[in-house]
Amino acid sequence: MSDRREFLKYLAASPLLFGMPQLVEALGNATTDQAVEQVLKSAADALNVFDLEAAARKVVPPAHWGYMATGSDGETTLRANHDAYSRYQLRVRRFVDVSRIDMSMSMFGQSFSSPIILCPVGSQRGFHAEGELAVARAAASRKQLQILSTQSSTPIEDVAKARGAGLWYQLYTSNNFENTAKMVKRAEAAGCPVVAVTVDLPGGRNTETDKRLAREDTRTCAACHGPNGANGPKPMFAGLDMKGFTLTSGTLTWDFIKRLKDVTSMKVMIKGLESGEDAALAVSSGADGIIVSNHGGRATETGRATIECLPEVVQAVGGRLPIIIDGGIRRGTDAFKALALGATAVGIGRPYIWGLGAFGQAGVERTLQILDTELRLAMVGCGTTSLKAITSKAIIDTRRV
Template sequence: MTETPAARVEPIPDPALNVKELRQHALGRLRAGAFGQEMWDYLEGGSGDERSLAWNEEAWAAMRLAPHCLMGVDGIDTTTEVLGQRLSTPIGLSPAASHRIWHPDGELGVVGAAGEAGALYVQSTLGTTSMEDVAAAATAPVWFQLYVRRDRELTASLARRAAASGYTALVVTVDTPVLGARDTDRRRSVRLPKGMTFANLPALTPRKEDDLPAHRRVYVERLDPTLTWKDITWLAGLTDLPVVVKGVMRPDDASRAVDHGAAAVWVSNHGARNLDTVVPTAVALPAVAAEVGGRVPVLVDSGIRRGTDVLKALCLGADAVFVGRPYLWGLAAAGREGALAAIHMLDTELRMAMGLCGARELSALTPDLIWR
């Protein structure tokens, strides 16, 4: 088993009071390191003209709050339960590839931070640490994110390994059947640095898809464009783990997901990294939540940068809210302690916003707190 690197404690950059300030420290550290601007652009980039990348943040920020007053808000409580798992905060960590790119603490540092904060962590298939080592280091619930590959036996083996390792749900990403127009990545042919591998995957011989140059390629071996709803039912039958469908942006698709065995629906546009001009998740969430109608939990990510964003998402029907870039900024800035700082920053801001809106518990976060 790989030993967690948590013993090496790095100071949190000072001053850093919020995740956007962590972002600036991360930028400085990465630019000074071996990977430089190239990997920073990979972390920050979106698809096409990056309109949806901006809209994701703008949509949350544009919503105005309508707070109650004189509600007695001593003892604010952010504990919650998702798929039967008790959590200290409704703020979870979205799956993201290759944590060791940003800091040697990597996935083990992040799962350690999530455990200390009592937050839900979702491990990516494309991690640079094995799923078994990550699960062994976890002290809070962990889910495993799965891309369905053309090799269905490999896909099935990943699901079974996750179940055997102690993960408590499978998160199936369904919004990436083909490549998106990530221009920066296509221009630079971004790859893992020398010496790093995708630890959950065997060394595969790349299959030649066509005679096109890389920047014109739409299909790749690692993504299965034949994926359909029946495959959700297939995945749900592979193990006893509940299946979460990540990448749902429409109410009708949310219903289809539930009908085909999804235990939860995750509203996500992949951080605007795949399809540009797609609707921001803040706009899609209310209709999806209304369509699901409490049949299964509804989750959301993309563009969450403040505790007020988290509060708004919960008011609009989300049962949990996930972040990606913010905790990676923390990881890049200060390793495990930086990732923990990012969680604490958002959770503290959520508690502040709850108190100022007259809500002691998450159940008090209702749609009427959004100004119409």
């Protein structure tokens, strides 16, 4: 292996290949572990989640990278999601006994070691051969919440087994309620206590980075995915009537939540709300919780970060339901700010996919460990020894000063 590495180094420096970096990169990508090693020796070497991003970039195929990285249209919302956290600053407090920091979080009677959760991301075997199973094992070892996508590339029963207990299921509404009900029943039978119904894609989206990078990928989709290509049926669709089936529907209204609750005993979270009015309607429709999300800047190109939507949702809910927020959380300090603004828990998507792509289970664990450590440091610095103690007094909104 080291001979090969030396050879690649020689090639990279060779005047013969000067000006042909793609060729050198393609050769380097031929062996996964070598390519990652060019960036990090192991998951433990990552100092922040961006180190894992750089390592994953080396080994994830361009088309799959594009699917992960893409936002909608010009990606203003995608960028805003993270950038908006800089609007808030932390207010430190001193001489508080911070020798014990309690980061535990509970929801619906389930307890977790941290408020940082793994949001649903489709097709995880496109990033690492062990896909959702690696993520489930990482979630289990760190006692953190994982939500499995309808677009999972691994059957839910296998993922639930790898997680141990308490996996949540994310539901796309589909245009066929019988199919929807079947997926929900299947998730229930697999032991999921909660279903998160995603409502932010009622009519498609324009994902340019995805399309652009797919064009750059020289491999043939069918070679790995089979005759249906990358959009072929996923394990969750086994046994469903696929005639005319679409994953989302533009005809649904608030009575869908009641219909859903009538066919399941699972708690129902609504994922993809961004306004106070909708949050109030979620409460009156009988939802059990809300995920403030814009699908990681992959749905409507609003230009509005989720952290800017959170206050109006928190105000409308008035403490009646738990609220999760996701989008752009890349540091423990981002998580701290969201908790200070009233979130019960915070979700991540891409950061754990970077860890997965680079190192499988160990990479997902490292992502969670990094963010948890950063959050703990923020809690220590601000003298907030439990999640409850993180209130709006712990941050400053620089736009309001």
